[in-house]
Amino acid sequence: MSGSVAVSGPSTSFEAPPPVTPAVRTAGPTAAGQPGPVILDVRNLVTYFYTYDGVVRALEGVSFKLRRGETLGLVGETGCGKSVTMFSITRLVPDPPGRVVSGKVLYRGADLLWGLDQEARFVPARKGNRVKVKRSFRKVKAAQARVGSIRGGGIALIFQEPTQAMNPIFSVSDQVSEVILEHKGIESIDGILAATPDGPAVQPAIEKLARAVEAGDDAQVRAAAKELGDAVNLPSFGTQAYYLARQARSSGSATVARDLHKASSRLRLSGSQRRYLHSERVLMQVARESRAVYVSEMRHGELERAHHRALGRQRARARLRGIPYRIPFIKRRASKPLREEAAWKSIRALEGVQIADPVQVSRGYPHELSGGMLQRVMIAMALACEPEILMADEPTTALDVTIQAQILELMKDMRSRIGTGILLVTHDLAVVAEVADRVAVMYAGQIVEIANVRDLYGHPLHPYTQGLLSSIPRLDQPSKTLTTIPGSVPNLIYPPTGCRFHPRCPYAMPICKESRPPNTLEGEGHQVACFLYHGPPTTE
């Protein structure tokens, strides 16, 4: 949608600064092209928090659909429930005070919230608004296990404060490798086992790389490194070769060749390493199968206890056989190839998010990196497992404006390259205008309007959306007076009856106080929940 200039160099003339006022108004379909099939279908999500002061009705019937390759922006002010929505979908709501009361979340046909009604009983207490929730923790734990198998692999999450989201005692490489091994471990193991460091094409490829290093051409070096990776039959070895070559650049081609020989010799597995890899593979295979079982449980709505028991036995057996590898000294030696492979894959992942010096960054620790860099690392971790859905909770709020621009460009780039569906939760309408394809506006736990980005900003229908858009100071319209929405956000323990916006709405009618407005379709894909509009009803 917009281009970017990202390098230094006296290229641009600064006599005429870039226009800030709109230059081109484009019409037509969004750049993402035709939206794909629905991958996430949220229906009637209801989440309450049972606190000492009463029941906080945080979400009251939230529904929307997310399609493959589409970015859905969920906007609203503080306290409207957008983060709670994200957590409710993935069952990350803190369960003692909070509880997803009802709703369905269909992901790949599997209902992530299956089994909700069996997990808790609600007992209204004697006084006032308080309700006692009796939970069956066994069932809750089982539900967490089910959804946990989807989290990370199918649905990846990014949170708000990048400086606090990572474990400070592990290096970046360790943390990204952990994610890679968790979800793509089997591929890594297969790759190592299939590697042929003694193949006929390896030696000539090493020499070619050494010559390319001497020639000093970066593109040549890259190509030669890739060839070497292919020759060894392990793509990440190409990454390793590239960085080794760059490091040894100054010392000459002989050093390069020697380092590469050493590196490739590490790929010749010893017996114990091979055995370790096989035992790990069995464990990962069992994990993968149990994930599949969880998904099928959620899809068909029946517990498959027998299957779980069988898998549990397999797991126990594999763990038993793997006991020798728990001894620290042996484990270090035996797991070395796997850890290195994961480390090089993590460097590839960091390259993918356009980090300039991935080797240095990956060796470092989270406290050494700035917020923008950490957020990129988080995105790399999220995308390393190639998820279908990426949920981002205010990913750029804690960052500076110029860094935010970098991250947003990155996300747009990722979207066009990989095609994940993104659910972007934020309060910044400007960010959403830049990145999203569709926007859902939330107020006090309900979605009041969903539309394409252009329709929403072009002709907002709901009074709240209109008020919100006109109260933002805009860079390109300086003389506009800022309007305010009178009143304040309601207390969700005692929410207003009917439409929750009616106390502040300039167009309030008597019916608004009585019943909740239905969701009506007003134009292509544009839905509003307001009594002012009478289009055909729909629930997305």
Place this chain on the structure above:
Amino acid sequence: MIGLVVLLLFAAAFVYGVTYPASTSDPVQYCASNGPEPVGPGNPCYLNPNTVCTYPQGTVSPAPGCYQTPSQYPNFIAPTFTLGAAGSFPMGSLVYPQSDLNPNAPFFYDTYSMLVKGTVNSIGISVIIVATGASIGLLLGALSGYFGGWIDEVVMRVTDVFLSVPGILLVIGVIIVGKSAGFVDFNTTLALIAVAFIIVWWPFYARIVRSQALVVREQRYVEAARASGASHGRILRKHIIPNSVYPVFVQMSLDVGSIPLLLAAIVFIGFVLFPFPLIPEWGSVAAAGASLLTAIFLNCSAGAACVIPWWQILFPALAIFFFAISVNFFADGLRDALDPRLRR
């Protein structure tokens, strides 16, 4: 809030103890009766609060009557506590054949009166210790936390010095030195112990207050006050100290529970070293009871029938136990109620 109720009971006991007339310096008339049963209406010792039931070990029991100083019954127990018409009930009492003041005259110490008087001393001393220690610690901690720099360094090093002194040893050392120097008598012993405790205790408060002051100092409202021209003194008085004092309250209430324990332990040890004069304090009551019990056990193993005065140990120990527990409950409740952010 159970703790609050029990604490109130103790407070009542404190008041009672202050007004209790028993004083160890009064000569006490004891009335001896016969047998372990409570004294009935026919007995001349009935209604006399200083009645002693005698259990002579292998001697002929004396006739009921009034005795001034029953020195011929060295290992005794059970005087009675007369509750008017309801009869008299046996309480423990402690008899020592000697004392500093009058080497030849034994003293009777009624356990009950000792406990009551001891309430005064135990609770009173610990309150004084905690209050003084907290005040010193509050002041120094607030100053060092707020100003930082060299003041902070100096105060912290001083507290480090004091913290490195092991408390109990210091107190015992103080007592020993005081006694052997001979310039302490009964009243000042307690004062000396109190001072020793305060010396040991104030650094804890200083540290707590200092860490709070460091946080409060960075708050925006302090900066706003400075922007309006507030002097350092005003900021300390009105902002830093009031906001740093919550954890001090909690710590104080906890200490009021634990100091009697320590005090009892020290007096216990001190009692073994210095039996006289007997400070009416829970710890000394328990200690005396313990030594009496050992003596009785030794005698009982000789074969004669004996009554084990279990109450001599039990009641003082129960007093200490209930006091500490109730203080703990109270401190928990106080912490929950006072924490300004927790309730909202």
Place this chain on the structure above:
Amino acid sequence: MSGETMRSIPSRFTDSHIGPVLLTARNLRKFFPIRGGLLSSHIGDVRAVDGVSFAIHEGETVGLVGESGCGKTTVGRLLLRLIEPTSGHTFYHAPPEVLERVEQSYREIGPYATKEDGESGSWSPKAQAALKELDEIADQYSIYRKNHRAMKSLRGKLQIVFQDPFSSLEPRMMVREVIAEPLEIQKVGSHNEQMARVNELLGEVGLSPEHAYRFPHEFSGGQRQRICIARALALRPEFIVLDEPTSALDVSVQAQVLNILEVLQREHQLSYLFISHHLSVIRAVSDRVVVMYLGRVVEHTETDELFSRPLHPYTQALLSAIPIPDPFLHRERIILSGDVPSPAYPPSGCHFHTRCPAVMPVCSRVDPPLTEVRPGHWVACHLYPPPSTSPASGGAESLASGEGTLPPSVEGEPMSSSPSGALTTTSTP
């Protein structure tokens, strides 16, 4: 700014609501020492503010923009003397002739403005005299030279509203105590008079008298920020530093607070320093804008001029980086590479050269001075070199008067007197 520049400012400044100069910050520097090593010795400085100069007139709003780490918060506190500067002056209520003399003195001394250099004795007599004159003026007008009592009475005139409405109010104090506190500190009025004033102030910010008896935690963020504003107004200030007052608030509440601030400014003839990193908000409220990067001023001009004709590459990048809530917009965005450098190890020469899309070789060696490229529009960038002016009132030996080229021995490496912030004017005879 000096009297000369006042004349060169376009007609907007003849608006009635903008008066003479209230505060002039001149060459402000604040370095925070870094202690390290075994003996906690002084191994370096975090150069939070490195030579910042600008002026604020009565009744105007100056917007101070920059990203995190650029020192704008520190500048705000320096102007109020909540922190002491490492060097530099802030002149309060100095008449234009005095400011003129200040400018002349700086032209003699050059961009070196510290006492230590003068005492080193390597300067010409004229420069030394100029330094002495500067010193005298500072004694009279600079807020950093005022004694304790004078400062205390000055505090009422210079107030601040903070960013975080939650920690700005003491949770144990009732609202009326909070607002009355400045009055109590300065011992203004009896108790009844103070309470009357509290009610008056509450009315001005749109709260009602019954709110006075509640505690801060019972209010929403926007209301708390209004209480902070009421507290700042208690002593009838002339100047208020607004340190990101709406960053912690929701968008709709932000609009309320900004409207109140505008009304109050007009009623009481207040001057504001509006610190923020949201350029769209700055555009809506400010008359003039100062853009800072890593402790230095990079651009300084009127609001409209800045947004329609940004000259410094950093400003241009900043403007293009801000997302606009309009999906129909198609614009060329300048995406800066890399991260903001740490203020403890700033790059040499122009601090921005490591990320600048238009970097030239000179940028890493020499630090560009702030020059008036167009009337009323000051930029510190080598793309706009100042016209070569002969050193004023000759005799300033090896010291160039900050004309942008230093003697080759001076690397432009930050020393205690690194050149920046000298306001040189194009001589318009």
